[in-house]
């Protein structure tokens with residue numbers, strides 16, 4: 001496949017290479033040449049005239065099947081969000097629900113330029129099938145709790161899945177997914193670390209989402225949640241730290257030394273009214289950071305362009321400083337693959353994975369085009385996304401999904417959602433007991 005006569009963007013240097021031909025072979029970028037005027041046009045050539053191409057966006061922390069719970073827990077505190085809504089509804093979740101919810105989420109991500117996702121959820125066999133069909137790249141961590149109903153049985157199911165599916169697909173990789181330090185004992189975390197070493201796969205865990213979690217951890221364990229991860233061995237290279245939003249500067253030193261990365265989910269924090277300057281401090285500390293959409297029950301979309309924009313605003317507001325969250329800080333994070341262990345991601349160079357987004361800045365929101373980089377961060381919408389390529393194959397063309405038709409799932413998703421939110425039970429599947437500070 002050749003992307004012909006296209007403008008290539010680099011988010012690390014904020015530079016544009018115009019009139020280029022990008023050659024794609026075997027899922028990778030083979031070479032990049034200046035456009036030759038009289039070459040033949042065939043089916044495998046995409047005319048890139050008037051379009052920009054940049055690497056695919058990464059979603060480093062997601063609970064994709066929660067698309068089914070979009071809009072059901074609004075304007076509430078974190079505690080109520082878990083205990084009165086989400087952990088009650090998720091009790092009734094079936095494998096089929098996860099399949100439908102993940103396929104819808106994958107469709108939404110591809111249509112918004114996301115080519116790779118780190119998904120942390122349940123019933124991951126179905127998520128695997130959905131990502132296979134959608135053509136997306138994914139890392140799957142089956143979420144496990146260290147306590148509660150059938151926790152041992154659920155953990156062994158998660159492990160069986162991980163072992164069985166490990167290596168089955170070059171596009172879909174595995175991690176282990178302990179939920180969080182506040183729901184996993186030290187011993188359980190250590191057990192998971194041992195398994196991750198045995199299987200040679202990384203971990204993906206929530207940590208320090210709120211200041212309350214940090215305070216409670218200091219009170220009950222004498223350590224911050226990040227220190228708990230260090231003590232148990234979870235904090236290491238390859239681990240995805242979802243949030244780490246209330247990590248202290250001392251914590252960030254530990255994260256930096258470990259080589260772990262942070263998934264920053266700015267829209268979720270802002271929806272909970274939680275303002276902090278983590279992003280600027282993490283970048284200053286030299287920690288790999290990528291964006292995450294979290295689940296749709298808190299974030300409402302799977303759109304990383306939107307998350308990036310929110311992250312820029314949050315960084316500015318948190319320090320009351322418009323020079324924070326700058327375009328050249330934010331744009332490279334949108335395509336950062338380092339947090340989820342993707343090699344050679346985020347730049348269009350020979351040898352890099354052919355995971356690409358082509359945009360057409362042909363709508364009024366992108367006029368007059370004074371700065372394509374400012375326009376991408378602050379003005380672009382999904383109508384500008386023309387083509388999305390994953391692993392060298394077209395997933396979106398002319399703004400439409402090319403891999404799978406999800407229109408037939410709309411009614412089923414509504415039915416599932418009605419069933420989930422009508423769940424009557426004695427209480428949530430876990431209890432969020434963190435106090436407010």
Ligand SMILES: [Zn+2]
Nearest residue numbers: 206242294295
């Ligand atoms: Zn999460």
